[in-house]
Amino acid sequence: MTPLRIVASLTAVMAVSVGLAACGGDGESAVQLSPAGALGRDTALQKGCAACHGTEGEGRVGPAFQGLFGSTVSFQDGTTAIADEAYIVESILEPNAKKVEGYALPMPQTNLTDEELASIVEYIRELAAPAEGAAP
Numbered sequence: 061m062t063p064l065r066i067v068a069s070l071t072a073v074m075a076v077s078v079g080l081a082a083c084g085g086d087g088e089s090a091v092q093l094s095p096a097g098a099l100g101r102d103t104a105l106q107k108g109c110a111a112c113h114g115t116e117g118e119g120r121v122g123p124a125f126q127g128l129f130g131s132t133v134s135f136q137d138g139t140t141a142i143a144d145e146a147y148i149v150e151s152i153l154e155p156n157a158k159k160v161e162g163y164a165l166p167m168p169q170t171n172l173t174d175e176e177l178a179s180i181v182e183y184i185r186e187l188a189a190p191a192e193g194a195a196p
């Protein structure tokens with residue numbers, strides 16, 4: 061809607077093209093994603109997540125998605141948590157409920173449908189556990 065959002069989307073699209081070119085242009089990402097996981101990656105690009113978390117989930121001003129699922133995350137208040145599905149969902153729906161240690165920037169609230177949320181969670185799961193025949 062706003063010009064800023066449009067510019068952000070265009071930038072994300074351009075970043076993807078550059079990323080693909082850098083990989084040799086065969087369209088293969090470093091991690092093999094199931095169709096559901098690939099949908100989540102596309103959703104993360106469309107919704108602007110990639111601007112902060114990287115076009116391949118490698119992390120930028122926000123933490124990397126690669127290797128996140130199942131790992132132990134440390135928070136600014138000194139507590140820790142295992143990054144399971146519930147944690148990932150909470151991090152997305154209530155970005156400021158828990159502040160990841162070392163990241164000063166606040167993550168913005170986003171608007172996702174249940175389907176978009178589920179696909180992004182699947183994407184993040186597969187980035188950490190790139191199983192052939194990922195979970196249904």
Ligand code: HEC
Pocket residue numbers: 104107108109110111112113121122123124128133143148151152155156158159160163164165166167168170172180
């Ligand atoms: C403006 C930058 C920005 C955008 C856009 C953004 N995030 Fe974040 N995100 C952050 C930062 C910074 C943190 C770490 C600080 C915190 O916990 O709030 C974070 C934390 C997270 C975490 C927890 C990561 C961890 O290591 O525990 C998840 C999951 C996440 N974001 C998913 C998303 C998704 C999905 C989207 C898109 C719908 C998104 N983010 C959009 C900046 C962003």
